[in-house]
Amino acid sequence: MALNVDIVAPDRVLWKGEATFVSAPAAEGSIGLLPGHEPILAVLGPGVVKIVQDSGEDRLVDIGGGFLSFDHDMITIVAEPADEG
Amino acid sequence: MAGQQRVYKARIKSTQSLKKIFRAMELIAASRIGKARDRVTAAAPYSRAITRAISAVANHSDVEHPLTSERDDTERVALLVITSDRGMAGAYSANALRAAERSRERLEAAGKEVVQYAAGRRGVSYYTFRHRELAGSWTGDSDGPTHAVANEIAQELLRAFLAPADEGGVSELHVVYTHFTSMVSQEPHVVRMLPLEIVEGVAEAGDETEPLYEFEPNAEEVLDSLLPRYIESRIYNCLLQAAASELANRQSAMNTAVSNAEDIVRQYTRLANSARQSEITQEISEIVSGADALAAS
Numbered sequence: 001m002a003l004n005v006d007i008v009a010p011d012r013v014l015w016k017g018e019a020t021f022v023s024a025p026a027a028e029g030s031i032g033l034l035p036g037h038e039p040i041l042a043v044l045g046p047g048v049v050k051i052v053q054d055s056g057e058d059r060l061v062d063i064g065g066g067f068l069s070f071d072h073d074m075i076t077i078v079a080e081p082a083d084e085g
Numbered sequence: 086m087a088g089q090q091r092v093y094k095a096r097i098k099s100t101q102s103l104k105k106i107f108r109a110m111e112l113i114a115a116s117r118i119g120k121a122r123d124r125v126t127a128a129a130p131y132s133r134a135i136t137r138a139i140s141a142v143a144n145h146s147d148v149e150h151p152l153t154s155e156r157d158d159t160e161r162v163a164l165l166v167i168t169s170d171r172g173m174a175g176a177y178s179a180n181a182l183r184a185a186e187r188s189r190e191r192l193e194a195a196g197k198e199v200v201q202y203a204a205g206r207r208g209v210s211y212y213t214f215r216h217r218e219l220a221g222s223w224t225g226d227s228d229g230p231t232h233a234v235a236n237e238i239a240q241e242l243l244r245a246f247l248a249p250a251d252e253g254g255v256s257e258l259h260v261v262y263t264h265f266t267s268m269v270s271q272e273p274h275v276v277r278m279l280p281l282e283i284v285e286g287v288a289e290a291g292d293e294t295e296p297l298y299e300f301e302p303n304a305e306e307v308l309d310s311l312l313p314r315y316i317e318s319r320i321y322n323c324l325l326q327a328a329a330s331e332l333a334n335r336q337s338a339m340n341t342a343v344s345n346a347e348d349i350v351r352q353y354t355r356l357a358n359s360a361r362q363s364e365i366t367q368e369i370s371e372i373v374s375g376a377d378a379l380a381a382s
Contacts, residue, residue: 006130006134008130008131008134009131010128010131010232010235010317010318010321011124011127011128011131011231011232011321012127012128013127013130026301026302027301027302027306028301028302031301038299039297039298039299040298040299040300040301041138041141041142041298041299041300041301041307042300042301042302042307043301043302043306043307043309043310066314067138067307067310067311067314069134069137069138069141069298071298076134076137076138078131078134078135078138078314081232
């Protein structure tokens with residue numbers, strides 16, 4: 001079982017792919033998501049989204065805030081560009 | 086007589102150089118339009134994600150939010166019209182402005198007071214020329230808007246919408262932009278953007294049941310962060326559509342201008358030829374009659 005991850009910025013898709021674990025900087029502390037997590041909608045603060053891919057490789061994406069929605073092992077992270085402060 | 090020829094020659098020359106300019110602008114517009122359409126497509130996943138999340142929140146909670154509730158404490162409404170920075174795009178800006186004037190009349194007939202906002206230099210000059218007050222204006226980059234501009238516009242308009250009535254608050258926000266349907270058809274659209282109407286149960290056709298979401302930190306705050314982003318992405322989308330429409334309009338206007346220039350060149354070439362011919366005829370008849378006069382004496 002893998003997670004389908006979409007990270008989208010206003011003007012493009014930042015990253016798209018499969019992962020086994022994702023951690024994101026939620027407003028009240030970082031949250032980690034594994035397959036089978038309960039559906040969640042979370043506000044994200046500025047920080048780094050960490051994606052552990054199937055290959056075991058880590059992938060880090062800087063975001064300037066945004067929100068995350070998770071359901072049926074689909075993660076959509078709507079990200080503000082990191083450089084906007 | 087020789088003067089006549091010179092005038093035609095000069096006209097032909099200037100029309101030809103204008104034609105070169107028109108052709109160049111047509112090509113530039115044509116090359117940018119693909120990019121503009123790509124941007125519209127590239128922005129789609131973002132707005133889709135936000136729309137989905139919002140309808141999820143709306144379906145699972147009855148949260149009241151200032152952005153979704155009607156205001157009745159003021160009759161002022163904001164009207165944003167999106168035009169281009171430069172002309173040379175046929176009736177593009179004129180059409181958008183005409184649509185804006187129409188909806189302004191309609192709003193005023195309904196007893197509202199319209200607060201005008203404009204994006205694009207053509208729109209701004211239209212209103213300043215008529216000494217009409219603009220509450221806010223944005224110029225530059227009308228054919229390749231960035232997200233930062235959309236952000237700025239959204240912030241300003243949201244601030245106006247959330248402000249109290251006595252500090253210039255508005256109760257509605259309408260946006261006039263040119264919708265890009267296809268390369269040959271772009272129409273001005275008027276949409277009411279605020280207050281938001283949340284359409285429940287959009288998309289999501291079929292098997293998946295809407296999951297019961299957990300909100301982090303809570304539903305209000307999630308909505309609080311979602312709705313402004315939604316407005317922003319809607320405005321960004323309007324700007325992108327308008328940019329694509331502007332370029333399409335410019336391309337076809339320049340195309341027409343090139344063929345008009347060709348017509349004019351052809352017409353003046355004919356006139357110049359016949360002027361040359363009649364000049365020669367006249368010279369010959371002058372010489373002949375001069376020779377006749379000499380022979381007769």
